[in-house]
Amino acid sequence: MHIPETLRAHALSHYPILHIITHDDAEVDTLITQIEPERKIIEWNMARGLVRFDNKQPLMAWCDLAGALDNLLDQELTHHFIVIRDAHMGLRDQPLAVARLKALTTKILESTEMEVTIILVSSEKCVPRELEKFITLFEVPLPDETAIRTIITEYADAYGVTVDENGLKKLCLAFQGLSRYEIGQLINRGYQKDGMIGAKDIELVQAEKSQIIQKSGLLEMVKLQENLNDIGGLEKLKPWLVQKSQIFSNWPAARDFGVESPKGVMIVGMPGCGKSLTAKATASQFGLPLLKMDIGSMMGKYVGESEANMRRAIAVAEAVSPCVLWVDEVEKAFAGIGSGGAGSEVATRLFGYFLTWMQEKTTQVFVVTTANDISALPPELLRKGRFDEVFYVDFPNEQEREAIFKVHLQKRKKLTPDIDLQKLAKATNQYSGADIESIVKEGIELAFLDDCSPLSTQRLMQVIASTHPLGMVMKDKVKQYKDRFAEMKIKSAS
Ligand code: ADP
Numbered sequence: 001m002h003i004p005e006t007l008r009a010h011a012l013s014h015y016p017i018l019h020i021i022t023h024d025d026a027e028v029d030t031l032i033t034q035i036e037p038e039r040k041i042i043e044w045n046m047a048r049g050l051v052r053f054d055n056k057q058p059l060m061a062w063c064d065l066a067g068a069l070d071n072l073l074d075q076e077l078t079h080h081f082i083v084i085r086d087a088h089m090g091l092r093d094q095p096l097a098v099a100r101l102k103a104l105t106t107k108i109l110e111s112t113e114m115e116v117t118i119i120l121v122s123s124e125k126c127v128p129r130e131l132e133k134f135i136t137l138f139e140v141p142l143p144d145e146t147a148i149r150t151i152i153t154e155y156a157d158a159y160g161v162t163v164d165e166n167g168l169k170k171l172c173l174a175f176q177g178l179s180r181y182e183i184g185q186l187i188n189r190g191y192q193k194d195g196m197i198g199a200k201d202i203e204l205v206q207a208e209k210s211q212i213i214q215k216s217g218l219l220e221m222v223k224l225q226e227n228l229n230d231i232g233g234l235e236k237l238k239p240w241l242v243q244k245s246q247i248f249s250n251w252p253a254a255r256d257f258g259v260e261s262p263k264g265v266m267i268v269g270m271p272g273c274g275k276s277l278t279a280k281a282t283a284s285q286f287g288l289p290l291l292k293m294d295i296g297s298m299m300g301k302y303v304g305e306s307e308a309n310m311r312r313a314i315a316v317a318e319a320v321s322p323c324v325l326w327v328d329e330v331e332k333a334f335a336g337i338g339s340g341g342a343g344s345e346v347a348t349r350l351f352g353y354f355l356t357w358m359q360e361k362t363t364q365v366f367v368v369t370t371a372n373d374i375s376a377l378p379p380e381l382l383r384k385g386r387f388d389e390v391f392y393v394d395f396p397n398e399q400e401r402e403a404i405f406k407v408h409l410q411k412r413k414k415l416t417p418d419i420d421l422q423k424l425a426k427a428t429n430q431y432s433g434a435d436i437e438s439i440v441k442e443g444i445e446l447a448f449l450d451d452c453s454p455l456s457t458q459r460l461m462q463v464i465a466s467t468h469p470l471g472m473v474m475k476d477k478v479k480q481y482k483d484r485f486a487e488m489k490i491k492s493a494s
Pocket of ligand 1: 230231232233234270271272273274275276277278370404407432433434435437
């Protein structure tokens with residue numbers, strides 16, 4: 001059923017208070033006028049007090065919600081909608097306003113002839129306990145693909161421009177998570193720029209979404225420079241990611257064919273072996289923005305604060321979707337687990353909430369979660385089915401080390417035929433990808449100081465001889481991690 005029809009059915013059945021949750025003021029006005037066009041409408045809003053609904057002209061001198069309701073209680077209101085806008089601001093910590101709203105509700109319920117319905121409009125849920133049983137909630141969903149397609153084509157028709165199917169498809173994906181109003185604004189700006197509407201307007205959409213992220217202060221937008229070619233090795237993980245990216249970019253068609261929406265991947269394993277690098281390369285491969293979430297920093301001091309932060313962060317990611325959401329070093333939030341501390345309980349609940357959202361989400365957010373030390377994670381969080389796949393990243397094997405040397409030498413334009421990659425790989429057992437990168441950097445620095453001489457295998461071998469691989473430095477920890485990964489039978493990324 002459509003929202004206006006559902007609202008009409010409730011109004012006709014004498015439900016006293018309908019609470020519409022929406023971010024879109026313009027859209028909600030149209031929605032309300034569609035409910036029952038013949039009913040009269042009075043509005044209260046925070047800025048101007050009691051006003052006419054159609055032109056927002058004040059009906060009396062400004063007064064707060066309690067004052068306005070006092071006035072309405074004395075009025076003859078038959079066949080009206082009473083719209084209370086910014087309801088969360090008007091009612092929060094305002095016992096007098098709540099009491100008067102309850103009195104008005106009682107009056108409405110006592111006389112069915114009155115035909116009055118109160119409509120609370122707000123961007124967030126606002127249900128005072130005293131009014132709980134009278135309120136029915138309606139959440140206005142953001143436009144879906146079909147609705148977005150209609151908005152774009154209607155605009156295009158109005159401006160007399162054509163949008164090619166490819167551009168339309170891309171825009172539909174990019175506009176997801178934005179309100180009707182925001183979409184309209186962006187199409188308008190795109191059109192004003194060059195008289196056309198098409199795929200190149202996606203830049204504007206990304207800028208708008210980046211604003212949303214910055215304003216939230218809960219997520220970080222990561223700049224992308226790496227792609228899958230920058231990863232040496234991990235030959236099982238890379239094709240898996242390519243496959244998921246193909247599903248994502250062909251989304252509506254894949255879904256219609258019966259493909260399940262990709263949820264995300266968990267990558268665990270040794271530090272410095274390419275987990276963060278993979279998160280970044282994933283976003284590049286998907287061609288989507290990368291948002292980084294730090295669960296540790298969301299843990300608030302007050303009861304319920306962490307949950308509220310998590311809910312907001314998820315809402316932001318959904319608003320920015322399609323995107324890749326990277327939850328970095330998830331184990332940090334669980335530090336101290338087992339000691340029974342309240343912190344770990346909150347972390348478990350918080351991550352549990354996150355995973356439930358991940359499984360039920362309908363928006364296009366692909367989650368990449370990374371962790372070094374999974375001994376701190378509650379095992380049920382790693383259970384199969386939560387993520388599409390859990391991968392274990394080990395220290396690179398000889399072949400992978402060769403590939404990693406190649407990536408880093410090539411990146412710095414120092415890969416010459418004289419360099420013996422095989423020899424370097426053989427000499428670096430137990431070195432991490434990050435260790436290998438440091439060796440290359442150090443070798444180049446030394447070659448520069450040595451009269452800008454060409455980088456040689458010998459120089460790199462000298463650097464190797466003077467460094468200790470991470471695998472040795474962290475010997476005990478590494479064994480502990482390995483045992484745990486084997487015990488949990490986690491799939492290898494290589
Ligand atoms: P972590 O697994 O701790 O997240 P990172 O991905 O941050 O490790 O690795 C640190 C750096 O080491 C990367 O930015 C990259 O330059 C280098 N590196 C690590 N693994 C690889 C790899 N497999 N291929 C190429 N470079 C790598």
